[in-house]
Amino acid sequence: MKKGPFDMGQIDIAWCPGCGNFGILTALKGALTELGVRPEKLVIASGIGQAAKTPHYVRTNVFNGLHGRAVPAATAIKAANPGLTVIAEGGDGDMYGEGGNHFIHAIRRNPDITVIVHNNMVYALTKGQASPTSSIGFKTPVQVRGVTEEPFNAIAVSVALNASFVARAFAGDHDQTKDIIKKAVSHRGFALVEILQPCVSFNKVNTYQWFKENTAYHEASYDPSDRFAAFKRATEAEKMLLGIFYVNPDKPCFEDTLPPYYKETTPLFKRRIDGEKLFGLIDSRRRV
Amino acid sequence: MKKGPFDMGQIDIAWCPGCGNFGILTALKGALTELGVRPEKLVIASGIGQAAKTPHYVRTNVFNGLHGRAVPAATAIKAANPGLTVIAEGGDGDMYGEGGNHFIHAIRRNPDITVIVHNNMVYALTKGQASPTSSIGFKTPVQVRGVTEEPFNAIAVSVALNASFVARAFAGDHDQTKDIIKKAVSHRGFALVEILQPCVSFNKVNTYQWFKENTAYHEASYDPSDRFAAFKRATEAEKMLLGIFYVNPDKPCFEDTLPPYYKETTPLFKRRIDGEKLFGLIDSRRRV
Amino acid sequence: MSHSSVEKKDDVSVVLCGEAGQGIQTVEQILTKVLKFSGYNIFGTKEYMSRVRGGSNSTQIRVSSRRVSSPVDRIDILIPFDRKALEHVGRRIHEDTVIIGEMKELFPDGDDKAFNCIDIHYSDIASDVGGAIYINTVATGVIAGLFSVDRRQFDDMIETFFTGSSQSIIDKNKEAGGRGYDAARTLVDAGRIGVDVTAHPDVAGEILMNGADAVGIGAIAGGCNFVASYPMSPSTAVLVFLAAHADEFGIVVEQAEDEIAAMNMTLGAWYAGARAMVTTSGGGFALMEEAVGLAGMLESPVVIHLAQRPGPATGLPTRTEQGDLQLALYSGHGEFPRIIMAPGSLEDAVHLSHRAFNAADKFQVPVFILTDQYLMDSYYNIPSVGISDTGAIHCFIETDESYKRYVLSENGVSPRGIPGFGTGLVSVDSDEHDEEGHITEDLDLRVAMADKRLAKMTEMEKDALPPELIGKDDYSVLIVGWGSTYHVIKEALTMMNRDDVSFLHFKQVYPLHPLTADYLKKARSVVVIEGNATGQFANLIKLRTGYDVHHRILKYNGLQYTVEEVTDRLSEVIE
Amino acid sequence: MSHSSVEKKDDVSVVLCGEAGQGIQTVEQILTKVLKFSGYNIFGTKEYMSRVRGGSNSTQIRVSSRRVSSPVDRIDILIPFDRKALEHVGRRIHEDTVIIGEMKELFPDGDDKAFNCIDIHYSDIASDVGGAIYINTVATGVIAGLFSVDRRQFDDMIETFFTGSSQSIIDKNKEAGGRGYDAARTLVDAGRIGVDVTAHPDVAGEILMNGADAVGIGAIAGGCNFVASYPMSPSTAVLVFLAAHADEFGIVVEQAEDEIAAMNMTLGAWYAGARAMVTTSGGGFALMEEAVGLAGMLESPVVIHLAQRPGPATGLPTRTEQGDLQLALYSGHGEFPRIIMAPGSLEDAVHLSHRAFNAADKFQVPVFILTDQYLMDSYYNIPSVGISDTGAIHCFIETDESYKRYVLSENGVSPRGIPGFGTGLVSVDSDEHDEEGHITEDLDLRVAMADKRLAKMTEMEKDALPPELIGKDDYSVLIVGWGSTYHVIKEALTMMNRDDVSFLHFKQVYPLHPLTADYLKKARSVVVIEGNATGQFANLIKLRTGYDVHHRILKYNGLQYTVEEVTDRLSEVIE
Numbered sequence A, B: 001m002k003k004g005p006f007d008m009g010q011i012d013i014a015w016c017p018g019c020g021n022f023g024i025l026t027a028l029k030g031a032l033t034e035l036g037v038r039p040e041k042l043v044i045a046s047g048i049g050q051a052a053k054t055p056h057y058v059r060t061n062v063f064n065g066l067h068g069r070a071v072p073a074a075t076a077i078k079a080a081n082p083g084l085t086v087i088a089e090g091g092d093g094d095m096y097g098e099g100g101n102h103f104i105h106a107i108r109r110n111p112d113i114t115v116i117v118h119n120n121m122v123y124a125l126t127k128g129q130a131s132p133t134s135s136i137g138f139k140t141p142v143q144v145r146g147v148t149e150e151p152f153n154a155i156a157v158s159v160a161l162n163a164s165f166v167a168r169a170f171a172g173d174h175d176q177t178k179d180i181i182k183k184a185v186s187h188r189g190f191a192l193v194e195i196l197q198p199c200v201s202f203n204k205v206n207t208y209q210w211f212k213e214n215t216a217y218h219e220a221s222y223d224p225s226d227r228f229a230a231f232k233r234a235t236e237a238e239k240m241l242l243g244i245f246y247v248n249p250d251k252p253c254f255e256d257t258l259p260p261y262y263k264e265t266t267p268l269f270k271r272r273i274d275g276e277k278l279f280g281l282i283d284s285r286r287r288v
Numbered sequence C, D: 001m002s003h004s005s006v007e008k009k010d011d012v013s014v015v016l017c018g019e020a021g022q023g024i025q026t027v028e029q030i031l032t033k034v035l036k037f038s039g040y041n042i043f044g045t046k047e048y049m050s051r052v053r054g055g056s057n058s059t060q061i062r063v064s065s066r067r068v069s070s071p072v073d074r075i076d077i078l079i080p081f082d083r084k085a086l087e088h089v090g091r092r093i094h095e096d097t098v099i100i101g102e103m104k105e106l107f108p109d110g111d112d113k114a115f116n117c118i119d120i121h122y123s124d125i126a127s128d129v130g131g132a133i134y135i136n137t138v139a140t141g142v143i144a145g146l147f148s149v150d151r152r153q154f155d156d157m158i159e160t161f162f163t164g165s166s167q168s169i170i171d172k173n174k175e176a177g178g179r180g181y182d183a184a185r186t187l188v189d190a191g192r193i194g195v196d197v198t199a200h201p202d203v204a205g206e207i208l209m210n211g212a213d214a215v216g217i218g219a220i221a222g223g224c225n226f227v228a229s230y231p232m233s234p235s236t237a238v239l240v241f242l243a244a245h246a247d248e249f250g251i252v253v254e255q256a257e258d259e260i261a262a263m264n265m266t267l268g269a270w271y272a273g274a275r276a277m278v279t280t281s282g283g284g285f286a287l288m289e290e291a292v293g294l295a296g297m298l299e300s301p302v303v304i305h306l307a308q309r310p311g312p313a314t315g316l317p318t319r320t321e322q323g324d325l326q327l328a329l330y331s332g333h334g335e336f337p338r339i340i341m342a343p344g345s346l347e348d349a350v351h352l353s354h355r356a357f358n359a360a361d362k363f364q365v366p367v368f369i370l371t372d373q374y375l376m377d378s379y380y381n382i383p384s385v386g387i388s389d390t391g392a393i394h395c396f397i398e399t400d401e402s403y404k405r406y407v408l409s410e411n412g413v414s415p416r417g418i419p420g421f422g423t424g425l426v427s428v429d430s431d432e433h434d435e436e437g438h439i440t441e442d443l444d445l446r447v448a449m450a451d452k453r454l455a456k457m458t459e460m461e462k463d464a465l466p467p468e469l470i471g472k473d474d475y476s477v478l479i480v481g482w483g484s485t486y487h488v489i490k491e492a493l494t495m496m497n498r499d500d501v502s503f504l505h506f507k508q509v510y511p512l513h514p515l516t517a518d519y520l521k522k523a524r525s526v527v528v529i530e531g532n533a534t535g536q537f538a539n540l541i542k543l544r545t546g547y548d549v550h551h552r553i554l555k556y557n558g559l560q561y562t563v564e565e566v567t568d569r570l571s572e573v574i575e
């Protein structure tokens, strides 16, 4: 296979053979390549977990921070240099558990970043505890009698928060996942792509087969500008629906609200402070 | 006025004259009194903020913990002793900002506690910064050009999370607020009561008058078991609606899922460990 | 008592005391400015409760012929806004204290005999003007009049202060101020009260600011263009300062959903080329600690303004303490270097905040600016901030394709690239990593990386700011202090007037300057004065120099030391 | 080389090495049990990468005539599951190491000359039986055969282990094990390999467990009935242990949404009468620090199991270190007392975890159990856990109407009430508070409350566990260690066989026992051995006793010391 711009060459990938993450990695690299994004102009921020290792396998700029904290880091990266394409990536535990507060507030803030959540419905790196999205009844060494909480419905919550772009994909479907990622990255504003991802080692319930049987795409005629329809589909549908649920292009982007960019777009690292203004400010304290 | 069971006697209340918190305090004490709750069997947990001072003004057991952390404390208090009536109380910053992650996950967990959020749409105790519920355009010394983020819609998010009881009240309406609190406390499971509360010192926009003009009660015929209608009303209504939005009595309560209570209801403090079982466990490690 | 005149003093301590919401802050703000503008040296500090209305708060304004920058116990003139005030500052009222108050309000039963009082009918005047809300402006006028502030200037000041209010409110405030002013002039003319403070024309043009302003100015000078924080007293003032100047200086000011977000944003911002800081306090900072460890591992620069207040937990949210030194020193899990600065003066606050950004960038470590509520909220006049050019030193490089973020280097510092600047890729990683910034489980590399990170200490120590010695070189008693106690200990030293006692002040508390031990060993007796209950700096000295100080003077009731208190407590431990 | 027999040893170090996912853990679990059950003393420890598949992990199992409880560098028998293994443990292969492997897999080019090898066709046998997944069971059989484990017992063990799998899988595993077993017997019978480990019938009935089990058992003995945590290696094992026994012992086991929730839940639980703990590591604990401060202010008991791993930040998630001592010691803002225990052995882990609950309840302070990945994951046999009755001491009281939570008391401890138990009301407050637990701004009361909290230190020091002296009383060199290095230093000491060298082990690292300084002063030379890069315990000793130790032996590559390493490094510093 021809080496693409985001391919790393010979590296040791720490995922299990057969893991759904491989499909996501390929779709992601494919999407970025087709979009013509340049590796030096892209940053992927991530947390900690199996999913959060993804940026190490993409030839680009990487900010691999703390479990649960990719979104605030990504938000700030974009704010410091709006010329970069910024993706935050992580698992369901990372983004909805530890990072839950950032998730909901980032949606409100609406930075122009893409948030990719590998949803394997389990904490994989820590060897198989329940995650916020684990199904009721899912048994683990910690949830010995099975999960009792209702799974976190990220799509419904995002729609409730009037997020600007909300989609779900399935790691087993390369083409459509790539396509959804492309749309999300191209979208201006906070874009959520939750990708259903089989974990072959710790989730023996939600397998490739299970996902195939329990998911379906929105029909072509579905209109993602209808918030109620999106909510209905997120909460009521028999199968987990795939594709773009909701797009709301009217929200102002976080970066646009920031003082440094009112008049110019230069990234912060290129700016130097204006000494005259500073001494003016200091002198203002001499006056009444 | 006759001293009620929850009245403290002569104390110095640190709120500003005219603050909406007084109305909430009265409604809360009234509700508890009418429900016949006994002060020794009640715990009010709170965080930090003006609202979070409330339990100090109620004659009962108080757990005044950290900013944003009343809900996990309350959840555990209930789990340690399900015989107690447990309320978590705090402001909009406390519960939806700092405490946002606990808020969403407590809804999933569904402990039998009542969460009362005094929503004054501002950080009052820290002197007037925007809160997650501040309106767009709200100016403060930090948000000098006004808030740009969409306010956190706690009702919509709760409905999206399929919360078991979701209501909104207005501090200016004593009777209905009292009534809603009564229903929430009586409800078995997580009950959210968001109370719109004028802050006369730091919120000059959302005043008593403003709330009066911009709120309305659900009509009597409204059916709070309809999740979709609740979502519609939470997001679409012209005015902020008041009353019970959504009730879902079918969710299992957190305490019911806990091993100590499978067979008996004794609170944990009354239990002593069974030495025989322990030595049995230790001896099991002698065998293969 | 009835001798209601005041000794003619050239250093007058005025204390205003009343409920939150009674407008003492307005009085303070107007008076400090207008008095300074009249050429008086001024110092203003306040102590207040964690509430918006009610309670009992006080502000001290010293008006003096010479520079003053520290609180005194002494009250020369007390303006009590209510009866509670007499109790609140009761201990500090002495026989020469003149109480300029409304007698019927303060002593409804006429029990004013024990005090030296002057009656002014604030509330009558105020209600004449338009209502009780003008009482504070009347009081402002009384003080202005007492110090013979230029009437026109005073009017202008009120006009400026109330800019934005309706003309009628401005006019009423002017009237209220004027009525108070006139009342005071009448008293002065009648010889019932008088002060003898000399005005210096130069002082009129000096800089007047508080610690929060100073940190904010220093940060801007250091090139700060990004601040993410969550409100928390007393650190919020710096956030507010930067927000006020965000448009002018192009600063991203983000109020995060919580402190964890704030700190992680700040690290993301540095990564992408911003110069970023957080401003926080106690429990808010505790929440940032995981990310302090992340800064340690990423080798990310970061500036942390930590404004101390008494803990544990919520503690006393609006009070002062020096209780978070150890917290800063050991914050974050794992082992990595850091720098801790602790400004003693407004000039320090500007200078160190400025320096913090450069040091963070140079060494790629977290740099703390450790202040406290006292410093944040204290105002005085200074001739200059002491920085002549901005000198924000940017240390990042333009990368090429061979770029590796964590190249092993002798001194521990690897050139820092910025994504999008150059053709290289910049990978930073919270796991142990290789030179390229990718996860590694090579345990030899782990050791090399840990050594690299810790190696920075060597140059950081060389670069440490030396402590400042105040007093003679051949001391026999050495007083050691750090951070915000600078001026109060210095003034106490002057008062004590002993040439065998010197004062060593640390503005950088970690790493300690290499000469520290030498200073200590020269003394016969060393006394550490600090604002906490366990002697955290004395502990640090012991740990780093092996030197066990002789005396620890500690205070932890939430208030700053006063000059008298320092002298008294010193006299207990030094003969 | 071709002399493939093994010296007849009575203490054999077997190392298995392969990828994650190749089933080494299964081998370890079956073998440690069955070997112990055969009467051999065993010790098992593992080191592994932070991944689920691939990489290179190893497990050491020592099988010995006498008690063994520490890792050695030496490998007597190596079972490599792939070629990477030879590189991974390469440094430790010496000329007497017998490699029992599959030659065509390990040395496809026939380059096995440098090694002492025995060829076993694991994969052929396995594929014969049913596929590559049985390779590990074949290897298990080889070791079992080598040590002449009773065949029947071995079969039973496999049966038990695979309970829950289909009968066909059980049968195939039995067959695989059997085939390995037979292969080994053939080798032994042919004199190609042999061991000389004596079995002791008593050992068969001893307790076999790892550190995680020990902490869990100790906690249950201490009355633990509530644990809230968030998964994080290596602390999760304790959560899993308690979850497994939750039904039996009536324990609330809650996996929280984050560590902050976990710690705040734990405090809520204690408040309402539970005996609660968290189990966490590094960054997870850092997130709990604000709530540690809350515990300090509420005077809430709380037990914190902090299983250390290398930082900063994510660091090396599955490795070991003693790098969080200072983190625990200074965690939380503000000043308040705490206790830190650091078990050295499984018995300690049981005993101290038990004790932690009682101490927390007695003094109403946070109590830390500081373990590490090494201790969590190491197994060995012990005759008894050393607790004879549960002795969970409950210190709360039934309240009456006059109850006040924070009654000022000489020793700092006020009787702790529980809401709903008695007629009193229990108010706890994170702000500074009065005796009733309500917010106060009375600054004298603040001082009284701060003093009350710190006063507990006096009795806590009296109550401190003394360090354990191993060796003679009249030492000239004193080795100091703490926590999990207990056994390895002890074994090294035995190996060194010098009667002028003794070893002082601390199981309680804070507060230090009052006799600590005396022990140190008696030595001509003191060497501290610890698993971090800066000598945190040596620092603590210096701070608390003023004693500057002569040598610091430090290790921070993520692995525990081995016996040989301790001897070698000691010989560098002691003559």
Ligand SMILES: Cc1ncc(C[n+]2csc(CCOP(=O)(O)OP(=O)(O)O)c2C)c(N)n1
Pocket: A048, A049, A050, A051, A052, A066, A067, A090, A091, A092, A093, A094, A095, A098, A118, A120, A122, A123, A124, A125, A126, A131, D230, D231, D232, D233, D259, D283, D284, D287, D314
């Ligand atoms: C603060 C903190 N808490 C806990 C952990 C341990 N931890 C690492 S990954 C992980 C969960 C991983 O689950 P998820 O985010 O769903 O990713 P996955 O491995 O399933 O892809 C946890 C709890 C950590 N690294 N940091």
Ligand SMILES: Cc1ncc(C[n+]2csc(CCOP(=O)(O)OP(=O)(O)O)c2C)c(N)n1
Pocket: B048, B049, B050, B051, B052, B066, B067, B090, B091, B092, B093, B094, B095, B098, B118, B120, B122, B123, B124, B125, B126, B131, C230, C231, C232, C233, C259, C283, C284, C287, C314
């Ligand atoms: C960890 C932490 N961060 C910040 C604070 C400071 N703080 C105290 S109250 C408050 C906000 C209060 O707003 P809200 O919860 O809406 O309550 P209100 O005062 O409006 O009733 C903040 C930020 C704190 N005490 N602890």
Ligand code: SF4
Pocket: A014, A015, A016, A018, A019, A020, A021, A050, A051, A120, A124, A125, A198, A199, A200, A201, A202, D052, D053
């Ligand atoms: S454990 Fe699960 S999520 Fe992780 S790499 Fe393996 S299959 Fe993928």
Ligand code: SF4
Pocket: B014, B015, B016, B018, B019, B020, B021, B050, B051, B120, B124, B125, B198, B199, B200, B201, B202, C052, C053
């Ligand atoms: S500041 Fe606002 S919320 Fe606080 S007491 Fe005053 S009016 Fe109420």
Ligand SMILES: [Mg+2]
Pocket: A049, A091, A092, A093, A118, A119, A120, A121, A122, A123, A124, A131
């Ligand atoms: Mg996952």
Ligand SMILES: [Mg+2]
Pocket: B049, B091, B092, B093, B118, B119, B120, B121, B122, B123, B124, B131
């Ligand atoms: Mg509020």
